Amino acid sequence: MKPDERSLVEIVRDIVDIKGRVERNPYGMMAGAMGAGFILGGGLFTRLTEKIAGAVVRAGVIAALPRLEKELERYLGRDAETASPSTGKGE
Numbered sequence: 001m002k003p004d005e006r007s008l009v010e011i012v013r014d015i016v017d018i019k020g021r022v023e024r025n026p027y028g029m030m031a032g033a034m035g036a037g038f039i040l041g042g043g044l045f046t047r048l049t050e051k052i053a054g055a056v057v058r059a060g061v062i063a064a065l066p067r068l069e070k071e072l073e074r075y076l077g078r079d080a081e082t083a084s085p086s087t088g089k090g091e
Helices: 008-016 018-024 026-040 047-083
Strands: none
Touching: 018 026
16 A cells, blocks of 8 residues: 555554554553543533642742742842942942
8 A cells, every 4th residue: 555545544543653652651641541531521620620730830839949049049140230230449
């Protein structure tokens, strides 16, 4: 069979390769399927999801805070140096 004679379904099947993905990463595919089912089942706008999302955001901010502080200090340090350069004339 020539490549241009393949049906669209066969091309998509080769690109997606669900069986291969499941063999390589079964737990990841299961988690993805559960997440898709949760969203499609209407669980996205529930109180439980709101609580989980809030906890995840808080944990992410706490984890990123040290790096954000360093970046902010670096930025403010550069900004302070460029805004008021010392002339060295007895200030």
